[in-house]
Amino acid sequence: MALSQAQWNRVGQYVRSYLQRTAQNYGHKNAEYRAVWRWMHTLNVLKNLDAILDGEKAGDDARDVCRVAALFHDVDHYTVDTQYHALRGAETATAFLKREGHPAQYVERVAEAIRGHHHDFSDDEPIDEQVARIAAGLSHEARMVMDAETLDKIGANNILQSVLTMSAVSHPQIFEVTRELTSGWPLERARTWAQTLVTTTGKIMGAQRLDFYERLLRQLAEEVVADDPFPQPSQLTQESLQVPE
Ligand SMILES: [Fe+2]
Numbered sequence: 001m002a003l004s005q006a007q008w009n010r011v012g013q014y015v016r017s018y019l020q021r022t023a024q025n026y027g028h029k030n031a032e033y034r035a036v037w038r039w040m041h042t043l044n045v046l047k048n049l050d051a052i053l054d055g056e057k058a059g060d061d062a063r064d065v066c067r068v069a070a071l072f073h074d075v076d077h078y079t080v081d082t083q084y085h086a087l088r089g090a091e092t093a094t095a096f097l098k099r100e101g102h103p104a105q106y107v108e109r110v111a112e113a114i115r116g117h118h119h120d121f122s123d124d125e126p127i128d129e130q131v132a133r134i135a136a137g138l139s140h141e142a143r144m145v146m147d148a149e150t151l152d153k154i155g156a157n158n159i160l161q162s163v164l165t166m167s168a169v170s171h172p173q174i175f176e177v178t179r180e181l182t183s184g185w186p187l188e189r190a191r192t193w194a195q196t197l198v199t200t201t202g203k204i205m206g207a208q209r210l211d212f213y214e215r216l217l218r219q220l221a222e223e224v225v226a227d228d229p230f231p232q233p234s235q236l237t238q239e240s241l242q243v244p245e
C-alpha cells in the first residue's frame with residue numbers, strides 16, 4: 001500500500017518533532033544541535049535509500065515500506081542506549097502506524113526493516129562472516145535500509161563529519177587535519193563500514209564513495225604540507241644559535 005502525500009508528511013513531522021522532544025526531555029547536552037544532526041542524517045539515509053531502491057529495482061510496495069522505515073530508523077536514538085535504539089524505534093513506529101490505521105502486515109514489514117538496520121559488530125570474528133550471517137537473516141527491504149544508513153558513514157559526508165569532530169575536540173590547523181585524514185582513523189573507519197554493505201547497489205555506491213575519499217586524500221597530499229621541515233627550535237638551541245626572539 002502506498003502512503004498518501006498527507007500521510008507521508010505526518011510521518012516526517014512526527015519523527016522530526018519526536019527527535020527534538022526526546023533530545024531535550026532525556027537531558028542530552030546540546031539537545032537542539034543533536035536533534036537537527038539526527039534529522040538531517042535521517043534525510044541523508046532517505047536520499048541514499050532512494051538510490052538503492054532504484055538500483056535494486058524495488059517494487060512500489062517495498063519502496064514504500066523502506067522509505068517509512070528510513071524516516072523512523074533512528075527515532076529512538078535519544079530515549080534508550082544506542083544498542084537498543086533499533087528495537088525501540090520499531091516499537092515507536094508500530095504504535096504510530098497502527099494509530100494511523102495501517103494494516104498489521106504492512107506495519108510489521110516496516111518494523112522489521114527498522115529493527116534490522118543496526119548491528120553491533122564484534123572484534124572477535126572476521127567482519128565478512130558477521131555481515132554474511134546478519135544479511136542472511138534479513139529481508140531485502142531490511143538490507144536496503146541497512147545499507148542506506150551505512151552509506152551515510154562513507155564518503156564526502158563522512159569527511160566533513162570527521163573534520164567537524166576534530167574541530168570540536170581541538171582547534172586543528174589544516175596541516176593537522178590533512179595528516180589525520182590521510183593517515184588516521186577517518187579513512188579506516190570508512191573502509192570498515194564499506195565492508196558491512198549487503199546489497200549489490202549499496203556495495204557499488206560504497207566503492208564509489210571510498211574511491212572519492214582516496215582521490216581527495218591524494219589531492220590533499222599534493223597540495224598540503226603535512227609536516228613542517230623547520231621545527232620550532234628549543235629555547236636552548238635558540239640561545240646557542242643566537243636566534244632573535
Ligand atoms: Fe542512522
Ligand SMILES: [Fe+2]
Nearest residue numbers: 073074117118
Ligand atoms: Fe541507527
